[in-house]
Amino acid sequence: MKAVFHQSTDDPGLHDRVLGNVANLLDDETMELDSVALVANSGGLELLLEDSPYRERVERLRERGVQFKQCENTIEGTDISESDLVSGVELVSSGVGELTRLQSSRYAYITP
Template sequence: MNVVFHHTEDDPDLHARVTGNIENLLDDETIATDEVALVSNGGGIALLTEDSPQREAIEVLQKRDVTFKQCSNTLTGIDTTEDDLLDGVELVSSGVGEVARLEAASYVYVTP
């Protein structure tokens, strides 16, 4: 099963919840996951920046082959650049477009 998590909120409690949800999914022995991705847009960008309180959790999840994708549209008009993102975060042209593409490719949609 392929799963996409969609994260749009700038709320530290939700940042911890989404990383915890991903970890719980990966640890659930009753679910076979092939690919797991998180797509962030809007306020969700705070989860994927160098100063994210969830930085360590993100790095652990990356080692577990979770991919993290950030909407490049979000970078327009805010004081954040690609250089501010954690290593390994992939920029996509549109967060909602990426979610739609992944859903069309049979990813299960999850939002915290």
């Protein structure tokens, strides 16, 4: 099974929830997971910044195999660059495009 989480809000409560949901999925021994990804766009960018209060949780999940993908459209026109993201976050041309690609590859879509 493959799953993609979508985070597009700047709500800190939803940042906590999505990271908790990802961890819960990984911890569910009844699931046979092939791949887990989280795609961030819009306000979800705050979740993946190096100076984010969520950095350590993101890094721990990345170490467990979760792929983190950040929409490049979101960061265009800001002072943020790829070096401002948590190490290992992949830039994708558009968040919605990446979500579409993953869903067409049979990823289950999950949003908090």
